[in-house]
Amino acid sequence: MSLKQFASTRKGQLIICCSILAAVWGFLLFRFGSSYLKDLPNKKKIEKASQELEKVRADYNKHYSESRYNKAVAQSYRDLAASAWITSLDGNVETSLRRKISAVSGELKFRLNSIGPVRTGRINHEFVYADISIQGAGELNDVIRFLAGLAKIQPRLSWRQLDLRPDTRFRRTTGAGSANLAAQFNNVPATRLNFRGTLRVLVYEGKLTPEELNIDRQAVADTGSDMDIPADENMQEVQVL
Numbered sequence: 001m002s003l004k005q006f007a008s009t010r011k012g013q014l015i016i017c018c019s020i021l022a023a024v025w026g027f028l029l030f031r032f033g034s035s036y037l038k039d040l041p042n043k044k045k046i047e048k049a050s051q052e053l054e055k056v057r058a059d060y061n062k063h064y065s066e067s068r069y070n071k072a073v074a075q076s077y078r079d080l081a082a083s084a085w086i087t088s089l090d091g092n093v094e095t096s097l098r099r100k101i102s103a104v105s106g107e108l109k110f111r112l113n114s115i116g117p118v119r120t121g122r123i124n125h126e127f128v129y130a131d132i133s134i135q136g137a138g139e140l141n142d143v144i145r146f147l148a149g150l151a152k153i154q155p156r157l158s159w160r161q162l163d164l165r166p167d168t169r170f171r172r173t174t175g176a177g178s179a180n181l182a183a184q185f186n187n188v189p190a191t192r193l194n195f196r197g198t199l200r201v202l203v204y205e206g207k208l209t210p211e212e213l214n215i216d217r218q219a220v221a222d223t224g225s226d227m228d229i230p231a232d233e234n235m236q237e238v239q240v241l
Contacts, residue, residue, distance in 0.1 A: 167192035
């Protein structure tokens with residue numbers, strides 16, 4: 001049987017097609033098989049890929065931790081700004097701070113001997129501190145109530161320095177005839193206190209607005225005069241006991 005006769009049969013056609021297909025697959029395997037076999041995974045490649053995966057995971061954890069830390073710092077910064085004095089909300093610190101302290105004094109009927117000027121200093125390009133010195137005297141309960149009233153001022157003030165001393169002026173007696181009386185008075189606890197101190201408030205001068213900082217306290221109109229506030233321009237700062 002000739003090739004032509006063999007190819008004309010159904011069986012022959014099937015055999016010829018399978019032969020041609022096998023030849024094509026053989027050529028493709030010869031041409032691309034080597035590069036394909038190189039890409040097949042093996043133990044060495046799997047170990048290398050695992051090492052690279054661990055490195056990528058470590059880098060991700062590092063950057064994730066840094067991102068969380070940066071977010072926490074940014075939130076702390078915003079919280080600090082929100083707790084600080086803001087001029088657009090709280091008024092000019094050099095006048096309004098003295099007025100707030102005077103208002104507490106008037107409300108509690110506690111007379112201060114003096115309120116010093118507000119002194120400011122720059123911390124960085126967005127924060128400033130403002131210090132103010134005050135001096136007064138009164139009964140122990142009245143002084144405590146006044147100090148508690150200062151603690152309610154918003155934004156919150158902090159004591160940079162505070163000196164509390166018993167007022168012992170009523171014990172000062174002279175003359176031999178008053179020696180016994182002086183000795184008796186010296187055994188009586190003082191009920192009055194003298195105090196001198198310096199209060200500090202942080203002032204925010206950055207770009208964030210009260211709305212952006214989610215501040216809920218009401219704006220205070222910066223009006224009025226300081227004529228009714230006792231002042232002592234020469235009052236010296238005092239040291240903590």
